[in-house]
Structures are given as structure tokens and as C-alpha cells.
Amino acid sequence: MSVKKAVIPAAGFGTRFLPMTKATPKEMLNIIDKPAIQYIVEEAVQSGIEEILIITMRNKSSIENHFDASPELESILLKQNKEALYKKTQAVSQLADIFYKRQKNISGLGQAILEAKAFVGNEPFAVLLADDLIVSEVPCLKQLISIFEDKKASTIGVQKVESWEVEKYGIVEGTGADHKLLKVKHLVEKPLEEDAPSEMAILGRYVLTPGIFEILENTEPGYNGELQLTDALNTLSKKEEVYAFQFDGTRFDLGDKLGYLKATVTLALQHEELQDDFRVFIKNLSKNL
Ligand code: G1P
Numbered sequence: 001m002s003v004k005k006a007v008i009p010a011a012g013f014g015t016r017f018l019p020m021t022k023a024t025p026k027e028m029l030n031i032i033d034k035p036a037i038q039y040i041v042e043e044a045v046q047s048g049i050e051e052i053l054i055i056t057m058r059n060k061s062s063i064e065n066h067f068d069a070s071p072e073l074e075s076i077l078l079k080q081n082k083e084a085l086y087k088k089t090q091a092v093s094q095l096a097d098i099f100y101k102r103q104k105n106i107s108g109l110g111q112a113i114l115e116a117k118a119f120v121g122n123e124p125f126a127v128l129l130a131d132d133l134i135v136s137e138v139p140c141l142k143q144l145i146s147i148f149e150d151k152k153a154s155t156i157g158v159q160k161v162e163s164w165e166v167e168k169y170g171i172v173e174g175t176g177a178d179h180k181l182l183k184v185k186h187l188v189e190k191p192l193e194e195d196a197p198s199e200m201a202i203l204g205r206y207v208l209t210p211g212i213f214e215i216l217e218n219t220e221p222g223y224n225g226e227l228q229l230t231d232a233l234n235t236l237s238k239k240e241e242v243y244a245f246q247f248d249g250t251r252f253d254l255g256d257k258l259g260y261l262k263a264t265v266t267l268a269l270q271h272e273e274l275q276d277d278f279r280v281f282i283k284n285l286s287k288n289l
Contacts, residue, residue, distance in 0.1 A: 002149070027060070031260075053100070054098060124154075147245045
């Protein structure tokens with residue numbers, strides 16, 4: 001069964017970026033010339049996703065405006081013969097069929113995913129966390145969908161992190177001969193370093209079977225008193241096979257100032273128009289460090 005629907009949770013206050021996020025959603029932070037969330041939507045589309053539900057909240061309507069058509073602007077760009085800019089601007093509103101739902105009760109990733117139950121129905125679906133930007137040759141979600149299609153089982157994107165970092169992530173314990181693909185035995189959300197079963201961290205990409213909704217509805221609040229997707233996935237892994245795949249690519253934490261800077265510099269060094277000049281600038285800068 002092919003995966004055509006994706007959910008992007010984008011509620012949350014972005015407190016780590018205050019005061020920037022007082023009036024601007026963190027998902028709209030600019031990375032060169034696109035807001036962060038556009039990179040996430042583009043990864044979904046490049047992975048074969050056709051319908052996307054973005055879970056938003058109050059004060060996030062600029063996300064909807066960004067993916068909407070902008071007829072006045074488009075006609076001005078055409079009149080001024082700015083063909084390339086017109087194409088770039090217009091293409092944003094054509095990326096995919098994007099739906100929005102406002103989350104009223106902000107209480108964990110599990111709660112956000114539950115908001116997608118009616119949208120998803122009885123199909124497998126993808127989840128992309130907007131804070132996790134993954135730069136890779138083959139889109140990260142596409143890599144996971146290939147595993148899903150092969151195994152016909154829920155698949156989570158993971159990478160190894162430093163032992164002192166496990167407290168920030170959902171951590172996977174698994175078994176498997178192929179070191180890139182683990183069969184999940186157990187999952188735990190943000191364990192203490194000394195309690196972590198491994199250093200294999202969930203990094204914001206999932207392909208899930210719809211059975212997760214019933215489990216989420218029956219899951220008690222976990223870490224931080226919030227409904228955790230990781231806890232529901234742990235239950236799912238006892239009922240059906242769940243896999244964790246170490247995807248190829250570099251992941252940046254866009255919810256964090258340093259992660260955001262690293263992402264910006266990395267993408268600038270790959271940017272068609274900027275890369276040559278920016279490389280010279282970085283080289284000169286590093287000479288003086
Ligand atoms: C969420 C998930 C966690 C995952 C992380 C990846 O946590 O709950 O399991 O490892 O995203 O970024 P958050 O960072 O939203 O606290």
C-alpha cells in the first residue's frame with residue numbers, strides 16, 4: 001500500500017527562539033529564502049506524498065498564507081518580467097494538497113497526531129516533525145517509505161546520538177543483523193543517560209500504520225505529563241512489527257539556535273546562487289578563527 005498522506009505537527013510556542021517567535025511561528029523562520037516548513041513540505045512531496053495535514057494553533061496563520069496562492073504579487077512579478085521569481089512564488093502554492101487543523105489542547109506529540117485521525121482514515125501515513133530538517137541525497141522520508149513498502153510495517157527514522165544527548169529524544173532498543181535496519185523491541189521517550197537502552201534516537205520521521213490512533217487514544221500521559229507518540233509506538237511494537245531505519249543524511253535541530261545556524265550555513269553552501277561567494281566568505285572567516 002503506497003503512502004500518500006503526511007502529517008506535519010506545527011503547534012507549539014517556539015520558546016527557545018523568543019523573542020523572535022512572539023509574533024512569528026518558528027516554522028516560518030527563514031532559511032536563506034524559504035521558511036523552514038517549506039523544506040519539510042518539499043521533502044514530503046519529493047517522497048511521493050500528495051496530501052499533507054499541518055497541525056497548527058492560534059497565531060500561526062502565516063503558514064497558511066505562505067502555501068496559498070498570491071494572485072496580486074504573481075501578476076506584479078509577471079508585469080515586471082520577473083519570470084524566475086514568479087515561478088518560484090507560484091510553485092509554493094502548487095506543492096501539494098495542504099490541509100490545516102488547529103490544535104486546541106497543546107499536550108504532546110501524541111495529542112497532535114491524534115488530531116490527524118479523520119484526515120488519515122485507514123491508510124498508512126507519514127509524520128514529519130517540522131523541527132527536524134534533514135539534508136540528504138535521497139529524501140529521508142523516501143528512504144523510510146521504501147522500507148515500509150518492503151516490510152509492510154511501521155518504520156521510524158533514527159540515527160545514533162551522543163550518550164549525553166539521549167535525554168532529548170525518543171530512544172529505540174532493537175535487534176537486527178543489518179545494522180541499518182533494526183526490529184524495534186522497546187522504545188522510551190527522553191530517558192536519563194543511565195537508563196537509556198541505546199543511543200539510537202528518533203529524529204522526526206515516521207511512516208505509521210493507522211492502528212496507532214486506537215493505541216494513542218488508550219495511552220496515558222507520559223514524559224512531562226504529555227501524551228507521547230513514542231509510548232504509543234512502544235505499545236504498537238508489541239502488537240505488530242515496527243522497524244527503525246538509520247537513514248542517510250544530516251539532521252539539524254531547527255528548534256535550537258545552533259542547529260538552525262548550522263542548517264543555514266550548510267544550505268547556503270549548497271545554494272545555486274550563493275555557494276561560490278559564500279564559500280569564499282566562510283574560508284576567509286575561518287582563517288581568522
Ligand atoms: C520529539 C519526539 C521525540 C523525538 C524528537 C525528535 O520530541 O517526542 O521522540 O526524538 O521529537 O526531534 P521534541 O523534540 O518535540 O521534544
